[in-house]
Amino acid sequence: MQTLDAGSGAPPAQAGRKEWIGLAVLSLACLLYVMDLTVLHLAVPEISEDLNPTSTQLLWIIDVYGFMVAGSLIVMGTLGDRIGRRKLLMIGAFLFGLTSILAAFSTSAEMLIVSRALLGLTGATIAPSTLSLIFHMFPDPKQRGIAIAWWIAAFSAGSVVGPVVGGAMLEFFWWGSVFLLALPVMGALLLFGPKLLPEYKDENAGKLDLISAAMSVVAVLGVVYGIKDIAVDGITDTATASITVGLLVGVAWVYRQQRLTHPMIDVSLFKVRSFNGALMVNFFAIFVMIGYFIFVFQFLQLVLGLSPLEAGLWGLPGAAGFVLTSQMTPRLAHKVAPPKLVGGGLSVAAAGLFVLIGVSADGGDTSLTIAVIGSVIISLGMGPVFGLTTELIVGSAPPEKAGAASGISETAAELGGALGIAIFGSIGVSLYRDGLDDLPAGVTPQAAADARDTLGGAVTAAEDLPADVGNALLDLANHAFVDGMRLSTAIAAVLATVVAIFAFQGLRPAAAAVTAHHSEEPDGGPDHNDAPETMVADGDVSEARVNV
Template identity: 60%
Template sequence: MTETSTTTPRAGRREWLGLAVIALACVLYVMDLTVLHLAVPAISADLQPTSTEMLWIIDVYGFMVAGSLITMGSLGDRIGRRRLLLIGAAAFGITSVLAAFSTSPEMLIATRALLGLSGATLAPSTLSLIRSMFHDPRQRSTAIGIWITSFSVGAAVGPVIGGVVLEYFWWGAVFLINVPVMVALLVLGPRLLPEYRDPDAGRADLPSAVLSLVAMLALVYGLKRVAEDGVTATALVAALAGLGLGAVFVRRQRRLADPLIDLSLFRIPAFSAALARYGIGVFVVFGGFLFIPQYLQLVLGMSPLEAGLWTLPWALSFVVGSNVTPILARRIDPAWLMGGGLVVAALGFGVLLGVDAGSGLALIVLSSIGFSLGMSPAFTLTNDLIMGSAPPERAGAAAGVSETAAELGGALGIAVLGSIGVAAYRRGVDEALPAALSPDDAHAAEGTLGGALDVAAGLPAATGDALVVAAEAAFTTGLHLGAATAAVTSLALAGFVLVRGPVGVIEEDPESEPVDQPVTSAD
């Protein structure tokens, strides 16, 4: 047995039960990103929001999560990671009830924003608690694999559970699902989870927190508008404002004696490289997540619930891959495991190039399994490396930065791959639009495949069928281009991983372990 394994404390039954509790919280955190999409028709009929209000109802949760992660990760290091998690769980439960019984679009937007703010406490708190609970590198790798699994499960079951709930209850019930789990977290958390905070942490800097929030909100909003509307003045101004405020935030951190984010983290080569791999990996995965659900519903004609069920194969593949990775990493050099996985992911995206407008369900399933299994080692090992390379007292901040990188990677993936798809779609549809089509109908048909299908339904049979065929073919071309971009990026990332050399599980220095001990219950 190695020196590390004999001197590093190993987690026991309490730690693994605690992991189960925080994994369940993470499932709900991700579910809230997706579950509301199925409730849009019911919300529209009940609250009658404008189109702009509906966009904010859907998007504001993700915006607030993205903008608050850095602050919440750093705050957990200061006030206690368990304490922040429990505060966030209580707030999440209360705001879920308020959201469920919203009586106006404005109230629902406000409660969704508060849900995002409280939800932002969950990911960095839970990941940094894993750093405190699992000191043994092998156990920590397994725990992080389970943590990542919880996100995959949440993404998978969100649409399914949402569909079932909406089948029997009103739209507000999708929020009430959160309450029992958060109550369980509040009851079990103090018994199963350790407390840890940085004993030398100073006060949180409020201006820095506001700067990080506004910068991320502006940047993510701008990227999302690029994906939906192309490069417009509004999107460009928002993105540039976000970048500018981000630069001000970084300069402020350099001047502060006790910054919100310790920029020295980025001078740790393993941390910076793993952070880049994680963000790019999330960017790549959106090559599948962005197009496949639309293809299933709009081209193959599935209901939202059916489409949600057909996304289960990729979610289950992430579950399998995330839990098998720590085992394989003990037998295969982590760099080769991650690099090989990225090659498999590229092949999975390549399978999408065989999908056409008339069929392709089998290829969709095969592709999603391939890129999900292939990306699993990258996600598991990079998070392991990020947490293992950061000082224990900065684990919360490191977790917040890690999840922010994922949010930015996802937003950039939507913007870049979505723009590629939209450009291909518009070019294909323009050539097939009937000359007599009104400007409004032409704009709707050029905007989205769903819009083209609606316009085609009101046209004579032959003209409408021709428009449908052209629109579906144009959308499929966009899917091909997005998949090809994702495949090339995966191969480039694989080359980067292999050139950089060994990556993966951090073998801890036993001397550093006493720093990362739980505080007493009095704290």
Template identity: 50%
Template sequence: MTTMTPTRAGRREWVGLAVLALPTFLVSLDVFVLILALPKLSQSLGADSTQQLWIMDVYGFMIAGFMVTMGTLGDRIGRRKLLLIGATAFGLASVLAAFSTSALMLIAARALLGIAGATLAPSTLALISNLFTDTRQRSLAIGIWAGCFTVGAIVGPMVGGVLLEHFWWGSVFLLGVPAMVLLLVVGPKLLPEYRNENAGRLDLVSVALSLVTILPAVYGIKELAREGVHVVPVASLLIGLSFGVVFVRRQRILQDPLIDLTLFRARAFTTAIGGMCAFTMLGGTTMLFVAQFFQIVLELSPVGAALALLPGMLASTISFLGAPILARRIRPATLIATGLAGAIAGFLLLTQVEAGAGPVIPSIAFAITCLCGGPLITLGTDLVVGSVPPEKAGSAASLSQTGNEFGYALGIATVGTLGNAVTRSRLADAVPAHDAFASGMHAVSGLAALVLAAVAYFVLRHLRHI
């Protein structure tokens, strides 16, 4: 009896990965350049505070709402085909955003960018699983893919600053157009097509249910974090959860569901998605508090705060690339759990940072959490994609990315609310404002350390065979 061994990728596949890295990099870049452009475009278009929030948030809402649908759609019509359609739409929407003449037009363009962006992450990740069938090479490829997100976060503010200094605000939206054109030209030549021939028809009722589940839920969570407990965000969250129950029930009876719920029976799949969601929830919220600590407590400028966060971003990139290489000698479960132990140490170090401290210690502590969280993100993503049949890789990739979107929003709404509550409580006790905010950051960091200890336990328990 002979066994088939995975074919090792050659030069063509690695060049194909470089092509797939382009949209991944640009999706991240698009978020961070807008933060810098918002003041100028708001003044130019006369956007009020509510419109500014929608300009920022509608992109993330659309990505979260459509990612599950797009991941499953790619499995059905072809992952390369969906990627190229999405790249075309992203390029056109970028031009529309750049030349918007009103705030409402820009909001609509950002919504289209979000829908187009929802096709890119699951398509690129699923295509990586097709290009790299060798486990070690696939892990490294996913590490490079994940590293592009942090590279975009590093490069985005710098490139955006240069463009805004020399050109009009719309120039930041045109950054992605040449790259999308390049993807459309070389993608058909370098990227393989893959579709599940037995996937069945796309259930449009499930698509609608997924949208009315995710969009109201994400909106409700974000508004609860921003405005506190009010009727509209609570009602929105309850509506999303109610439709979510209907959605899950429908998936259980369909022959060709939008989401195959049986995927969650695999411990590796469920543990990896749950762990990454938890880390995104805690890490994203902590990053927000650390960034505010630099500006509010240490009174650094926005550029100074960005520079203080830069070591963490660089550490993430190094970790994403290094974790797959270390996993060749160390069992992934052990490597992930050890990394989480290091991240816990970084969070605990943040709990010791006082208001009078300089930027060095909090910057180092944040970098430690980023460096040590890398194995969970890179190897966890590989576990999610690698633990499902090839025909369901797109669906699995979309679930992984949607979990991250939900994790960040949920973290801001819950963990962030806890931190703000601690800050307000300390202020009520007549504690100086800087010390009160530091206490809020301590609470967030301490909770992150506690929850990640539980995640490390489940990783060792459920992934010990990996």
């Protein structure tokens, strides 16, 4: 986080036309980054039918991208400091385009999993590189505030555009077409990036610790693999060993960072109480939101029978609600203290999750209405949460450690989303399989195996059975899927309520820390009332405000 030069008191340089056009290019890349997460949920039914993945493979297809991003963000952030942020972004954009082609033309579930893992690895160059470049392109706090708001808006817009564009493409093309959306965007980034974006690297950065890099990935994937294995086969020796190894490697990784001269992250930040509180709320907010998101589009298509385009359009109100409240956050933050705004937002989201529990396999239009209303309420509540908690995470850290705090924030967010998919998805899979223990008479062994793997497999299997048997199987599978969805959503609702209660009081130290750091910044820049800032306003903690 850059401020005025304490020695000279001179105002920071103003960004010009070149920087604002560069911001547009960066925002386009961020929009695609989120679209790549959202469009895949729409493609799940077609992927299930074409590649016939097992339930475990399907979960890996969905969330291995997020896990590789989470496991690689710190590595890529550290690498960018050494070779240059722009250079890393250009390399990542080129490789992201290549791996998107690989994913689009995957011929097996295993190939798609590997492709998605590579997409996550290359996608990890986008978020930290773009944010770091924005901080250096816009040294003026006012302009930087506007730039960061647009950066966040690009992520929000991706959640709106993704389902609609993806649904339209799936209406006319095969499922792999959704991955080809990356090609024109990454092409534009490669074409205009070198001309519009500055290069930045830390000349004092130490050597990249490859051992730490490998350990961070092993720790994340070890725990995740164990969770997924438990969902499929219960508690087994393999699952226990995987989780144990992941946790032990994670502990060893933290121990190693404490002793390195140039660690991948500054673990001393975790000793800052205010930082931990904001980080925890941000992590669980994303964790909870993913808890319902992974089920909604499958429910709309496979249970209610909507086309991909119809499902994408019905998801539009919820996504638009998220964008709306995200953009209203700067104004709301002038009137409501951040702890109250975040806690209130999570409370609203919890109410939406409780509404979503009301869906049923037999509900038809009623269930569609409940799903849409619940999604809108959730999105309206979550809109202010992510921007504010991210600002509190970075702002509550000591100013000289703002860069490290930003990296940890990005990693926690990606890890929260990926763990949400793994845990809530595993709960859903477990209940789904329990619901298919007693299959209708006449279901063949192969059809039974396919149906027990995924709901998409049940839909395909039912088509090859006699009408009465197929309908009975499909009805049973739909009810089993909805049971898993409702339980996962109920758990998410309770957890959101708990996190909301914590946020009302637990974020007060973070707001106080940001206020203190703001009051220490030297004055001398332009009037800060003309545009959004990136800090909590001065004053009593209970009246502190944040602009995103």
